[in-house]
Amino acid sequence: MNSPGSRWNINLDNEANDAAVLFSHGLAITENITRDYTAAAVAAMSLLALGAEKLLKLTIGLAHLDSGNPWPRQGYMRRDIGHRVATADKTARDLLNLNSGTAPGDVQEKAARVDGDKILAVALAALERFGDAGRFYFLDSLGEQPQMGRAPHFLWLDMVSEIMTAEPGLVPKINTEEEFRQARASINQVIVGSLTGWWDFYRSVWTTGVVGEQAKGFSSTIRLATR
Numbered sequence: 001m002n003s004p005g006s007r008w009n010i011n012l013d014n015e016a017n018d019a020a021v022l023f024s025h026g027l028a029i030t031e032n033i034t035r036d037y038t039a040a041a042v043a044a045m046s047l048l049a050l051g052a053e054k055l056l057k058l059t060i061g062l063a064h065l066d067s068g069n070p071w072p073r074q075g076y077m078r079r080d081i082g083h084r085v086a087t088a089d090k091t092a093r094d095l096l097n098l099n100s101g102t103a104p105g106d107v108q109e110k111a112a113r114v115d116g117d118k119i120l121a122v123a124l125a126a127l128e129r130f131g132d133a134g135r136f137y138f139l140d141s142l143g144e145q146p147q148m149g150r151a152p153h154f155l156w157l158d159m160v161s162e163i164m165t166a167e168p169g170l171v172p173k174i175n176t177e178e179e180f181r182q183a184r185a186s187i188n189q190v191i192v193g194s195l196t197g198w199w200d201f202y203r204s205v206w207t208t209g210v211v212g213e214q215a216k217g218f219s220s221t222i223r224l225a226t227r
Contacts, residue, residue, distance in 0.1 A: 059156030066212030083131035101208035126155035
């Protein structure tokens with residue numbers, strides 16, 4: 001592919017910036033969630049799902065260019081990928097050659113941590129459910145066309161339950177309201193840590209050129225905001 005023009009670069013930079021801003025705000029809200037079935041959890045899922053979707057579609061597009069193919073058509077991005085975050089994650093991962101780039105060992109190590117993160121798997125599933133259709137779950141029910149399956153809020157609750165199962169030391173602490181707040185903060189940190197590690201893996205993919213030289217120039221744009 002010929003070197004893209006300035007307008008193309010501006011568009012990519014804007015989209016990459018939007019992805020990082022959305023995901024950063026989603027993480028900030030997640031850090032302060034006190035109750036899962038609240039507007040706070042919905043706001044977090046909205047921002048995280050959209051930010052993740054943008055990052056993944058950009059990564060898929062850059063991987064296509066690096067392979068000598070054109071950027072995927074709008075129909076493919078909308079129809080085949082859509083708002084399905086976990087599906088897009090698998091699609092992107094399948095396109096990556098982790099033996100390439102300037103630091104294959106570092107990227108492979110981060111990929112292994114992502115692969116072994118059970119909390120992340122639940123989080124991406126929750127974001128996919130929310131992004132794909134769940135954000136309209138109750139609206140569809142009002143129109144007497146209820147969706148099949150549970151509300152996406154419950155997938156978020158599943159994630160919290162998964163953390164408490166994996167971290168049994170948190171459970172005995174939840175006896176008073178103050179202890180609950182302290183335990184909840186720890187749970188939030190686990191969720192934020194998993195999602196941040198996942199994002200950092202993709203940023204490494206960009207930074208080291210796994211998806212091509214063009215991605216390197218935009219890797220600083222997808223840096224998450226310091227919380």
